[in-house]
Amino acid sequence: MPLLSSLVLPDAAAAEAAVAALQHIAPPVLSVEALLERDLEALEAQIDLPRGALAAFRKAVAHHYAPLRNASTLQDEEVLTPTGCAAIDALLGGGFRGGDVAEVVGPTCSGKTQLLLATACRASERGRNVAWVDAGSSSFSPARARSMKGRLDLIRVCFAEDAWAMLRSLDDAGRFLKPGDVCVVDAPSRVLTPNLGGDRNPQGHQLLALATRALQTLARQGVCVLVANSTARGLSDGMDDEGAFFDESWKAALGPVWSTCASLRLALAAPRDGVCRCALAKAPDGSRGEAAFRVCAEGVADVEPCDV
Template sequence: MAPLKSMEKDHPLIDTHFQSFFEDFLLYDLHALIASADNHSSSNTFKQGIDQLLSVIDAKLPSLRNGLQLLQDAECNKLLLPTGFQGIDALLGGGLRAGQLTELVGPSSSGKTQACLTSASTVAKNGGSVIYFDTGNSFSPQRIADLVGQTSGYVVGNQAELGPLQRVMERILCYSVFDIYQLFDMLQQLKINLKSKIVESDHRIQLLIIDSISSLITPILGGSGPQGHALMISAGYLLKKLADDHNIAVLVTNHMVAGEGGTSKPALGESWKSVPHIRLLLSREYGSNVCNISTLKHPSVASGRAAKCTMYL
């Protein structure tokens, strides 16, 4: 509880006794927390401590913005990053939007990883840098090289043509991430680096990819406790804040699970559904390289709008 302990000097009510009571405050509903304080011998003191802590939190929250301010913000952060797939870009209004979190949902072999790799190579070819969090050893430098070769008109493996490929590969920073706690560490470090401009020396970070976010979160959602749910929501909040604060497009993938009546549905449940700004559903018939894409959620496009694109999986 280091963050709370550091507040004790300026806020005496948030002392060691209060911290012991409040140590799991993120996992409780506020009303349940106050009800718990009612049953405690130090009820009045704890309630005052809760009020004091909430006032500190409120002071740190950004002020509310009216509709005009939100519109102006959207106009200032309208950078669109083409994915390399005309069908996907058409549904997105031109590409992945900076400042927003886009989610690709689909079953295995539907083209989610291919979309991530193609988006990464396209952004890198256009001069932007990409952070790629690989959670399942699915990142393939050879596939990136093949994609660059297909669109640049040179043969991969020709030493005389390594210049463009080398520039693309140097702009894609790939890290292996295998659990949610490592993801938090990486995101916090990225946040620090972005604030200090460490990772923006030559090319600004424009795209953050997590393939897949669901493989990190699903293992912590089991059991009856609220800890897994709290971590999931915290991860979503942190990703959206990184996107908004640093004008980065965030792209994540999510797998499908069995739902009622045998139909498939996106993993991570109803609570996660509200996190992404945009959700696209990918599907592909067995043996076909034609991918069907439809909108599940979009702030300015009706759900169910569909497109097709060819993916070489």
């Protein structure tokens, strides 16, 4: 991989500023490979560049200098998995993407499971396989999936009662899911949090790292990986406080080690008068935005003008 300092990009001034900023962080980001592997949100927190500048630079680098791949492995079109709600799909650029780990985070009753179940059912309608890993939440409902016209013959469900069972389920999912298929992990914090205990319990952080690696491995295989995460009270450093989008004091559970797992994060707020709100808190291209939706028997739907 070439060094960032040797690249020739259309916007030379912006590229020079980005390269200089990346050279002065710890550890420095010097090569194309290092830039593409590092978490975008974490890098943005370390450098002094205008919002979106680093995302634009990385996109340009990936376009011009990404490694060559065998053409037989490429898709003719980007694989998207829509949610069934036009407002949310527009916010996501058409739906959740294959090859991404997407995290949906929000308080209880904010619609996380309903949104992911609707997405899984839309995927099964299109003939895609779905692995649903129910991590200690007992949230999967065959009746609800049928009402959303999901194909139960294409949805495999595992009830993982502890962290090790969840890891085994993810390993099993990697054996049968293909590019474009979907893997949903509902509420991993339920089985991971009991293992955490600060620096005095290194095994807990090892489990977090193993879970992160398992999810990202599935994504690298072209699978659309969707994770529902709960919340923790209070604010941290202002960088990862998803509740701030709704003027609330909460953030995603499991801490900073987990926060780099997902390349996309959708924050949901508790509904008000039947209307749910969501905000794009993290995206590979640095985009942001908000949308409103409602929960219904068929999954998730757009908000009618009279509901607003």
